[in-house]
Amino acid sequence: MPAQSVIQQQELAVAELIPQYRFGMEGLNQHLKKHLRYPKQARKARMTGTVYVSFLVDSTGALKDFVIDQGIGGGCDEEAIRVLKISTPWIPGHKDGLPIDTRCVVPVAFEF
DSSP states (O other): OOOOOOOOOOOOOOOSBOOEETTHHHHHHHHHHHHOOOOHHHHHTTOOEEEEEEEEEOTTSOEEEEEEEEOOOTTHHHHHHHHHHTTOOEEOEEETTEEEOEEEEEEEEEOO
16 A cells, blocks of 8 residues: 655634734835845846745744745846845734734835
């Protein structure tokens, strides 16, 4: 009889209050404008587009487990992750009044 593997999925609780950048959406936009560096390879190729990055905001507000959901290449994907990593700490999501781990997706635009 062949061995069966069982894959367990950890389901995240659905947040009643979603995670937020500590200075709000306008603050996040300002952070991205201030810290985002257009990669040389992408600039040379005149690449534009939006990188969608998902990550976990844990119950302490730390960001981890970054994943490129949709990238554009040219070094932009890595730069989007870099600039989000330095945006910590965030305000975590909450359920029943308690902070919880919550997955988020943030679009990072690369435009000339």
